Amino acid sequence: MRNLDQLFFRLAESPFRRRFRLDGRDRAYLEEKGLALVVEHAHALIGRRLAPAQPPGDGKQTPFRGHPVFVAQHATGTCCRSCLEKWHGIPRGRALTTEERAHAVAAIERWLRAAGGGASRQGDLFR
Numbered sequence: 001m002r003n004l005d006q007l008f009f010r011l012a013e014s015p016f017r018r019r020f021r022l023d024g025r026d027r028a029y030l031e032e033k034g035l036a037l038v039v040e041h042a043h044a045l046i047g048r049r050l051a052p053a054q055p056p057g058d059g060k061q062t063p064f065r066g067h068p069v070f071v072a073q074h075a076t077g078t079c080c081r082s083c084l085e086k087w088h089g090i091p092r093g094r095a096l097t098t099e100e101r102a103h104a105v106a107a108i109e110r111w112l113r114a115a116g117g118g119a120s121r122q123g124d125l126f127r
């Protein structure tokens with residue numbers, strides 16, 4: 001498992017990862033639901049779609065739009081087990097530990113905070 005500061009430094013150097021942005025609909029969703037609830041969604045999504053030893057449809061389980069957590073997953077390399085191995089040093093082929101799940105969610109939450117912080121009104125959300 002890699003340190004999040006190092007991870008974000010590396011992500012910023014990837015043209016593919018750094019192109020992900022929240023669109024207007026994602027921002028509105030975040031604003032309406034609040035970060036805490038969206039992070040709960042992240043826990044549930046990671047638990048169901050990433051944590052199993054052999055996640056169903058691994059490599060294709062994370063859509064590119066439709067929920068802010070999906071976007072955050074692509075941006076942080078927590079979208080599938082290959083990316084989790086490459087970006088986070090967490091090997092494929094076994095279930096994620098509790099700590100590894102928490103680490104993936106922490107990366108998603110950090111990205112969402114940074115990505116949602118741009119609009120003036122969203123400052124209120126992320127206090």
Ligand SMILES: [Zn+2]
Pocket residue numbers: 059077078079080081082083084
């Ligand atoms: Zn992936």
